[in-house]
Amino acid sequence: MKVINLSSVRDKVKEVVQEANYELQEDTLKIIKQMQEKEESPAGQEVFNQILQNARIAKDEKLGLCQDTGLAVFFVELGEDVKFQKENGLESLRDAITEGTRLGYGEGFLRKSVVEDPIRRKNTGDNTPAYIHWELVPGDVFKVTFIAKGGGAENMSQVRMFAPAAGQEGIEEFVVEVVEKGGSNPCPPIIVGVGLGGNFEYSALLAKKALLRRPLGSHNPDPFYEDMETRLLERINNLGIGPQGMGGRITALAVQVEAFPCHIASMPAAVNIQCHSHRVISFEM
Amino acid sequence: MAEHHIQTPVSDETISKLKAGDRVFITGYLFTGRDSAHKKLIELVEQGKDLPVDIKGQLIYYVGPTPARPGKPIGSAGPTTSYRMDSFAPALHAMGLKGTIGKGARSEEVKKSLQKHKAVYLAAVGGAGALISRSIEEAEVIAYPELGPEAIRRIKVKDFPCIVINDMYGNDLYEEGKQEYQRR
Numbered sequence: 099m100k101v102i103n104l105s106s107v108r109d110k111v112k113e114v115v116q117e118a119n120y121e122l123q124e125d126t127l128k129i130i131k132q133m134q135e136k137e138e139s140p141a142g143q144e145v146f147n148q149i150l151q152n153a154r155i156a157k158d159e160k161l162g163l164c165q166d167t168g169l170a171v172f173f174v175e176l177g178e179d180v181k182f183q184k185e186n187g188l189e190s191l192r193d194a195i196t197e198g199t200r201l202g203y204g205e206g207f208l209r210k211s212v213v214e215d216p217i218r219r220k221n222t223g224d225n226t227p228a229y230i231h232w233e234l235v236p237g238d239v240f241k242v243t244f245i246a247k248g249g250g251a252e253n254m255s256q257v258r259m260f261a262p263a264a265g266q267e268g269i270e271e272f273v274v275e276v277v278e279k280g281g282s283n284p285c286p287p288i289i290v291g292v293g294l295g296g297n298f299e300y301s302a303l304l305a306k307k308a309l310l311r312r313p314l315g316s317h318n319p320d321p322f323y324e325d326m327e328t329r330l331l332e333r334i335n336n337l338g339i340g341p342q343g344m345g346g347r348i349t350a351l352a353v354q355v356e357a358f359p360c361h362i363a364s365m366p367a368a369v370n371i372q373c374h375s376h377r378v379i380s381f382e383m
Numbered sequence: 384m385a386e387h388h389i390q391t392p393v394s395d396e397t398i399s400k401l402k403a404g405d406r407v408f409i410t411g412y413l414f415t416g417r418d419s420a421h422k423k424l425i426e427l428v429e430q431g432k433d434l435p436v437d438i439k440g441q442l443i444y445y446v447g448p449t450p451a452r453p454g455k456p457i458g459s460a461g462p463t464t465s466y467r468m469d470s471f472a473p474a475l476h477a478m479g480l481k482g483t484i485g486k487g488a489r490s491e492e493v494k495k496s497l498q499k500h501k502a503v504y505l506a507a508v509g510g511a512g513a514l515i516s517r518s519i520e521e522a523e524v525i526a527y528p529e530l531g532p533e534a535i536r537r538i539k540v541k542d543f544p545c546i547v548i549n550d551m552y553g554n555d556l557y558e559e560g561k562q563e564y565q566r567r
Contacts, residue, residue, distance in 0.1 A: 141560065148511045152514040163459070165459040211447075211532070221532075223531070336567075338566070342486065343488070347564060
């Protein structure tokens, strides 16, 4: 049985929400630089230059890479043999993650982008609640992946329930259509997370998990989906939307597909769009 | 692609020189505002009341910045997606607003409004908020402080970098750029 203090979880969360918002990780920077070499449009080249310059300034000055420092989204893999030590004011793991988020966004000069109700829209003032997805796993693993997810790209995402007859062709057409419709809005060059199968809600979760695959740009281990990722990236980059939508060769940095078993009547598909400011960090304790 | 250095407030003559694809560097004051502030402004317009700011000849920058660190005027301050303000823009153009700055495509109604009222739509690079903050010298909340990041600010900018997306002649850089680079 592993025992972890809730205060150390809170402190680690507080640290990573800031780091993720100030620094692009190595794998993301690498893909950005690789794709810049393929960009033919002068406006697109200028956008890539500004993205890289922005990354240097944000890191040096501990400033948000983007003013939209996102909803704080966490994927937690929790081992069945892990126990948490309660402490003053921290009664649960959820408390610790929420408190880390509140402190990190507050002390880190990050934007508070959460409203307490979708219709009445009053800002909660501290960027909580945190959005936490729990997964119970065997053993004593405790792994947390954080993504700061901005609203602009999230708004261009879609879920659609296909009939199985739509086939691979229908799915690929849908992914390209979602990207084309998003156009300049989600801050291209984008990352495209695709979730196939499961059911209505599971497909959306798979699409977000697809975005979290590291290193960025690595392929699905199933050659069938690796082919699909390669083909979709090419089709998307033939759209001509380009960096920031001003026209160019590079509309997407990567397409990452995750698939899961589904009902005999269904073929759910979800596309989660992520901007170039891909702010993801994992840690284990 | 021409390059222009312009000062706010801007005249119709200045607007007439800006063409889709041109680079523009703005010096002077900009007003900031996004979803919630626009909703409040338009309520005032509908009630026939005065706005808290005089927008005649001015530009509105769609931004909700991060909080400023001590000693800095503003935090990260890049553009937000503009289509969410589409339903509000024509009424403000009619009151003399000469342009808006954001990112992402505008509706047909907004593009027509730009032609009718001699105004422009400019884009700054989305996701470059730290870099853009270097062009901002001062920032002051002047209306709706209760909106936090969505409050209306008056910001002083120097050589604030933008690109003309929609000019007053009906040209659209997003459409032109896409056509040039798409492969069928």
